[in-house]
Amino acid sequence: MSDSGTADDIMGATYRALCSHGYADLTMQDIADESDKSKASLHYHYDSKHDLLCAFLEYLYDGFVDRVGDPEGEDPRARLLALVDAVLDKPEDDSEAFGTAILEIRAQAPYEPGFRERLTRFDEFLVDELEAILEDGVADGTFDEGVDPEETARFVVTVLTGAATERVTAGRPTECTRRMLAEYVQTHLLAESPEVEA
């Protein structure tokens, strides 16, 4: 699509339609109704609902990378916790309905390789970011030298995925997860502090 304004309009309409209708019942007409385009015009840009939703997942991915990538902090521990916070903090305008629609799309991954491929990118991006922070921290002595950066990164991503799923399924807030991850970093990852050794 050459016109990025049009693409953004359609992506915004897709977001609103997913919030209103969920994934299972979503039609191209629902998306058209949320935009100033006709259904025929949507089909001119995207062959199918599947193609449009794949483009939508790519659009979300770009936003996700902007939002959570390269977290700030004075040391690897602060950067790791800032990344966790950025993932657990929903963007201000994300509704519960949107988190639900995303979980519906996640549940379609086994049937829709295009969805699985794009969803996996989110997790791989997070694993790579976390792994880089953990490697920095092991190198500069923040984290214990016994920490395996890749396995630890995957574990933290599993925790974040669990928190997102529970938010939808049980309506549970993520504060407990946040607190326990901070504690995990404190007692499991940090190198023994000089105070303890003294």
Added chain:
Amino acid sequence: MSDSGTADDIMGATYRALCSHGYADLTMQDIADESDKSKASLHYHYDSKHDLLCAFLEYLYDGFVDRVGDPEGEDPRARLLALVDAVLDKPEDDSEAFGTAILEIRAQAPYEPGFRERLTRFDEFLVDELEAILEDGVADGTFDEGVDPEETARFVVTVLTGAATERVTAGRPTECTRRMLAEYVQTHLLAESPEVEA
């Protein structure tokens, strides 16, 4: 329903129909096709697909409690790890398709209070079991006295939920989660061993 044989037949048919069709497209006719009952007969026992699926979630819950409850082990650490293994080991006959159908049902929880209420029971059962084991372990000195049994139990359940979601979304095996949880127990929960103190 008075005839438990009939109920078991219908639950078995529901299981097979969910594996074949997923949740989104499931009809009462699909379930009837997997059983020796007519669709009319299913409606005699259950008013709607929603009621039948609520009964199915209760049936799964009973099986889950039998399968993972009261884990064996020589001490609280062994019992905790046995519980984690029991949750992460799928029952032998559970297919990937079934895990997917369950995630689809999880994603419906915000729209279907009956589903949410029943799904929450699985998590609460697990939290209670883990919390009891953690309390035993703190009391007998296996686990560090600083361990908060309830928060730790909730954290472990979040990890297990994340692993189940990733298995569906990314087709990821659960070995890394299992390993990292064992390591978490080892370095985060266990009281300092006498060897270290000596």
